[in-house]
Amino acid sequence: MTMPRNLLILLGSAALLLAPGGPSAASEAVEQGRAMAQRLCAVCHMNPGQGEKAGASGVPSFPAVANRPAQTREGVEAWLRSIPPMMPNHRLTQNEIHVLAAFVMSLRGEP
């Protein structure tokens, strides 16, 4: 994909604004993201009692990630796009990154 990132972000935002049914489309993204996360990320990020990361190789829970004061959906998307070396490369598509970040940020406010 050689499309400039800004254009992709613009297209993504336009798609969100124009999505019929707005909020329900958004909650659909969250549910898609939840299902994907349970499949791909749960083993590391969705363990009972998991909190903020402990130590250098610690893994934060998704609520801990979402509740960081400066956290944004864009921040989570940028993290996933960066293919962090400490996580498996899941070869996520733009849409998968989008729904995963929507799911993670839907946990904001949870302990």
Ligand code: HEC
């Ligand atoms: C093999 C374990 C593992 C898997 C599987 C995994 N991660 Fe991670 N993830 C980590 C580790 C370790 C960190 C902490 C990295 C650090 O802070 O140094 C992390 C950090 C994160 C962060 C926090 C970045 C930040 O702001 O500090 C996000 C968001 C994240 N992972 C999302 C995901 C998503 C979404 C998936 C599934 C597609 C996933 N991870 C799968 C191990 C994993």
